[in-house]
Amino acid sequence: MVPGSGGSAGSRRSRRSSAIALAVASAAQFTTALEFSVVYLALPSIGADLAASPALVAWVVNAYAVLFAGFLVLGGRLADRVGYRRQFVCAMVAFGAASALAGLAGDAGVLIVARAAQGLSIALLQPAVLGLLGTSFPAGAARDRALTVWSSVGAVGLAAGAVLGGMLAATSWRLVFLLNVPLTLACALGALALTGLPRGRPARRPFPVFASLLATAGVLVLALGLTFGGEWGWGSAPAVGCVLAGGVLMVAFAAHERRGTTVLIESVLRQSASLRLGAAATAFFMASVGAEYYLVTLLMQNAWGYTAVQAGVAFLPLALLVTAGSAAGGPAVRRWGAAATLATGFGISAPGLALLAFTVAGDSYLLHLLPGLVLSGFGNGLVFTSMFALGTRAVPAVRHGTAGALLTTSQYLAGALALAVLTVVLGRAPERADFQSAFLLTAAVAVAGMLTVLARSPRGA
Numbered sequence: 001m002v003p004g005s006g007g008s009a010g011s012r013r014s015r016r017s018s019a020i021a022l023a024v025a026s027a028a029q030f031t032t033a034l035e036f037s038v039v040y041l042a043l044p045s046i047g048a049d050l051a052a053s054p055a056l057v058a059w060v061v062n063a064y065a066v067l068f069a070g071f072l073v074l075g076g077r078l079a080d081r082v083g084y085r086r087q088f089v090c091a092m093v094a095f096g097a098a099s100a101l102a103g104l105a106g107d108a109g110v111l112i113v114a115r116a117a118q119g120l121s122i123a124l125l126q127p128a129v130l131g132l133l134g135t136s137f138p139a140g141a142a143r144d145r146a147l148t149v150w151s152s153v154g155a156v157g158l159a160a161g162a163v164l165g166g167m168l169a170a171t172s173w174r175l176v177f178l179l180n181v182p183l184t185l186a187c188a189l190g191a192l193a194l195t196g197l198p199r200g201r202p203a204r205r206p207f208p209v210f211a212s213l214l215a216t217a218g219v220l221v222l223a224l225g226l227t228f229g230g231e232w233g234w235g236s237a238p239a240v241g242c243v244l245a246g247g248v249l250m251v252a253f254a255a256h257e258r259r260g261t262t263v264l265i266e267s268v269l270r271q272s273a274s275l276r277l278g279a280a281a282t283a284f285f286m287a288s289v290g291a292e293y294y295l296v297t298l299l300m301q302n303a304w305g306y307t308a309v310q311a312g313v314a315f316l317p318l319a320l321l322v323t324a325g326s327a328a329g330g331p332a333v334r335r336w337g338a339a340a341t342l343a344t345g346f347g348i349s350a351p352g353l354a355l356l357a358f359t360v361a362g363d364s365y366l367l368h369l370l371p372g373l374v375l376s377g378f379g380n381g382l383v384f385t386s387m388f389a390l391g392t393r394a395v396p397a398v399r400h401g402t403a404g405a406l407l408t409t410s411q412y413l414a415g416a417l418a419l420a421v422l423t424v425v426l427g428r429a430p431e432r433a434d435f436q437s438a439f440l441l442t443a444a445v446a447v448a449g450m451l452t453v454l455a456r457s458p459r460g461a
Contacts, residue, residue, distance in 0.1 A: 021133065022133070023190065024088075025132050028088070030153045030154065031157070031183045031184060032095075032157070034161040035180060037157075037162045037293050038168070038176050040293060041311055042165055042176045045169045049173065050111065059112050060108075061115075064116065066416075067123065071119075071124070072126065072219075073405050074216045075127050076404060077405075079402075084129075085128075087128040087131075092188040095118055095180065095184050096183075096184030098114050098121055099118060099177045099178065100181050101114040103175070104178075126404060127405040127408075130392065130403070134395070141334065145330065148333050148334075148385050148389055149330065151388055152327065152329065155322050158322065159320075162318065164312065166311045167312050210262070214249055215250075222246030224238075225244075225245075226420045227416060228242055265402065268395075269402060275395055275407070277391070278390045279391060280410070280449075280456075282414070284449030286411045287445045288349060288350075289349045293315075294419060295438055296318075297311060318380075319377075320377070321380075321381065322377045325345070326384065329341055329381055329382045329384075329385030341386040342382070342386040345384075345386065346446050346453065347450045349379030351375055352379055356369070356439045357437075357438075357439035360435045421441070
């Protein structure tokens with residue numbers, strides 16, 4: 001044997017495994033990001049085909065979001081314990097099965113149950129994806145590059161869903177869900193080819209069942225309260241009851257985490273400044289440019305009278321600029337750091353959203369909508385590419401599942417809150433002035449995100 005050949009072969013296997021992990025994680029991120037945005041443009045077709053009321057159709061989105069937000073932290077802790085590859089494969093298969101059920105649903109009730117199953121599957125999948133990346137790439141430049149590639153693909157999927165949603169809905173809304181089936185199968189098969197990954201941490205102490213139940217129940221009930229508030233009004237009994245109950249559960253969870261012996265969020269994560277800043281950034285993202293897809297969809301279809309296909313085509317420039325921002329974000333993170341790139345992304349997004357607010361009274365797509373989409377889309381790509389790299393930078397690889405769950409929980413709870421608030425701002429029959437107020441609100445949130453990152457990032461970032 002030639003000296004060093006064994007090491008060289010091991011290095012090649014390691015690089016091959018890392019490349020497969022990045023490809024599989026990116027494909028999963030594209031699939032789940034696509035699913036999040038693609039469904040919006042299909043909602044009118046779903047309501048008409050299944051004879052469902054607007055309130056019932058809203059649960060096609062809400063059932064997914066509530067189950068997703070409610071079980072993410074538990075999913076992260078499970079992923080750290082049972083192993084990332086094993087949980088990835090199981091969650092991916094479950095997501096594919098739920099997608100098939102949604103695509104074949106014969107009534108709104110079955111579709112809502114299938115969407116809830118999708119949300120639960122993604123709550124288990126997302127932490128496993130981040131765990132795969134964290135254990136496949138060493139901390140530092142290699143992991144930052146992997147995370148920026150993964151985030152960029154997710155940003156592309158988010159934008160592509162907005163474009164594809166109208167086109168698929170024009171043929172059949174069922175394709176929106178059935179499209180996931182071959183994608184999930186390919187991701188699961190790819191993950192089975194991964195080798196050399198940790199099998200999970202040994203159970204040195206009991207699994208934090210009570211803490212997990214408190215956290216999951218708190219997030220779940222709070223998310224339900226937010227969706228009830230947006231649907232039935234903040235003064236309605238279901239909204240008030242759920243928000244109060246969720247608040248009590250979260251206070252009980254916080255007290256248990258401070259005093260308990262078997263905690264859900266370990267002290268190494270609670271003490272991570274980068275994780276706290278990343279969680280804040282994901283929340284600001286979802287409440288600003290993340291809410292843009294919802295607002296622009298309503299504006300084009302309700303106020304401007306666009307068909308689903310026309311709206312999908314109109315989203316194409318946004319998709320292209322998000323892709324361009326993501327492509328620029330990777331080199332920017334490597335050269336100037338994740339914090340500087342993140343602040344810049346928010347700084348570009350804010351004037352783009354403000355521009356949409358001040359031009360929404362017009363009727364020309366090229367003059368009144370496109371400029372704002374271009375600016376906000378590029379900023380969107382920069383933010384999405386850098387926020388997870390910042391949030392997980394100082395987190396040990398074996399805890400990436402829980403860290404990723406915390407980041408994503410912050411993101412989607414902020415999204416639920418933002419949609420609930422925007423629903424109140426827009427009202428039941430939104431006028432141009434209502435859209436202006438909504439876009440100004442998202443611009444203000446983007447400014448808040450930029451200032452928070454600048455104030456709390458490491459000196460010199």
